[in-house]
Amino acid sequence: MDNDMICKKIIPCLDLNNAVEMAKYYNDAGADEIAYFDSKATKDGREPNVAIIRQICDSVDIPLIACGGVRELEDVKKLLYAGASKVCMKSAALNTPELVTEASDRFGSERIICTIDLSECDDPVGYARKLKTLGAGELLLLHNNMVPEYLDIVKSIRENVALPVIVSTYSTNGEAVAEMLNETNAESISLYNLQKMDIMEIKQHCREANIDVDLFESSMPFEAFKLNSDGLIPCVTQHYKTGEVLMVAYMNKESYEKTIRTGRMTYWSRSRNELWTKGDTSGHYQFVKSLTIDCDKDTILAKVSQIGAACHTGSRTCFFTDLVRKEYNDTNPMKVFEEVYNTIRDRKDQPGDDSYTNYLFGKGIDKILKKVGEGATEIVIAAKNPDSEDIKYEISDFLYHLMCLMVERGISWKDITEELADRR
Known part of the structure; x- marks a missing residue:
């Protein structure tokens, strides 16, 4: 993905019931960050669920924002030490403003987000200024409905308070997400929806609206590759963490470009003579982490996050049949x-x-x-x-x-x- 530009961030909010599963999905599916809102801790007055934060952070590579249940500095500490990159507070900032300053001084303002509910706050611009003075490093702007007044308030905060802003929406429509980012010029947008969203498709809509988002972009055109006599290039697919070789398949221009566009490995099936997105039938998708060309430009190395088995036999990898073997120590x-x-x-x-x-x-x-x-x-x-x-x-x-x-x-x-x- 292109990280040279400052990109707008797409941040899905996780459901309480299946947070770890959804976190894994969004980690692979193109989210820039994820947010976990502990509504039970907020509602019941209990401590934040540090265990679930740790489970999520152990499962993902992208930053996690922990929201809900923060009442004192120790809560902030526990969430950050559990692996959260940032902590978001709403009621705590209202009821105990000094907590924002204490947390900012202790852990850095860049790790402290404060929430402003625009449906409840009488003077959101003034409150945003106060939060900045207290030490907040970022603002999350909540609302009930997307109405013109909401957009005006967000733009006013953006113009008058020099802090990064996360806007929020319940829409999963890529055009609507792009419109909100364009209208508000916010740095990030949080998506509240309990269904699995196609983040890459949403980002494609943003790119079409000339919004800089973090998408895969090939450093060279497919025409620069050296193809075989069938117009195809072999692709060796490897697990991005273990280095295990999972499979070998072929790509043509169409499958390569779809892989870049969707972030899911798509090959050309020589037997069926058609495009083949790995996982469309089995659910065993391969989410792209990187694509690399070899020195002769005639073979691609794909590093992926493999869901389930890579082989149609149900084996984790297609390479499980020994032909010859010399005993050796492969201890890792x-x-x-x-x-x-x-x-x-x-x-x-x-x-x-x-x-x-x-x-x-x-x-x-x-x-x-x-x-x-x-x-x-x-x-x-x-x-x-x-x-x-x-x-x-x-x-x-x-x-x-x-x-x-x-x-x-x-x-x-x-x-x-x-x-x-x-x-x-």
Whole structure:
């Protein structure tokens, strides 16, 4: 996607009932950010559901805005530490204005969004100015219906208050979304709808209205590729995270351009002599993460997010039949960490046996912390021993107990690797 320009953002709002599933879908389907509104926390007066925020963030690559249930600084901290990129507050900003300043000073104004309900606020422009003074970094403007007065108010806030604005709509019509972005000149638009929306189609309407949105654009025309005698180019399709080769198929100009336009892998079926969007029949879509051409410009490498199985046989990948094989060690360190972590988490979620892991979780956090502390001490002692086997064993033991602690406190390897990546 073209990231050189400042693009308008399309932000779907997630439903409470199937938030993780919808988050995964929109992560692949072209959303720029997603928003999760915890209406139960707002209505019932309970704390924000940090666990669901963590689940969503573990499932997606795009930023998450956490909305609802914020009443004090600790709520903001918990949501951000759970993985949310930004926290949005409405009633808290009205009832405790100093909280906006405290949160902004602590975590940065760019992470604090304040909501203005234009159907309730008597002086939205004045209130927007106040929120900016308090430290808000962005404004979310809510409304009941799209009426001319709403557009006028939004434009007035845009002209008089120098803060990024998110407008909102219940419409899923691409032309209506484009019209609102054009009329308001807002930086982002939040879409409130419980059905799965075709974000790429909405973005296409925006682009046709000369609105800069983040869409796939090929760096070279299809005519620059070297095709085979049938006018096709082979495409090797690979999982974008694991690097696993999923399948090989062919593309012509029409399928390539549809892939670019929709963000879903579309091939040319040589047997049926027709376009073939992977997943239209099975639901096992391949959402594009990147397309790369090789040095000879005669083969495409597609990195995708694969839904379900890639192979028509039901196998995860089409490459499952060994022809020849030499034994080798293909251990992937990160995969091992993930597998052990998932086993530990499964033991915690489904206790019932007499395993050591269940024993630890049964004893609680203090026992786990004691084992982590003992493990760290054993590493120090082993490091003084010239026998490297001892330190290898102690580090492994320590990492196991550390993962028990991570599971107990809801920390994933994704959280850790992202934090380390930010420090590079």
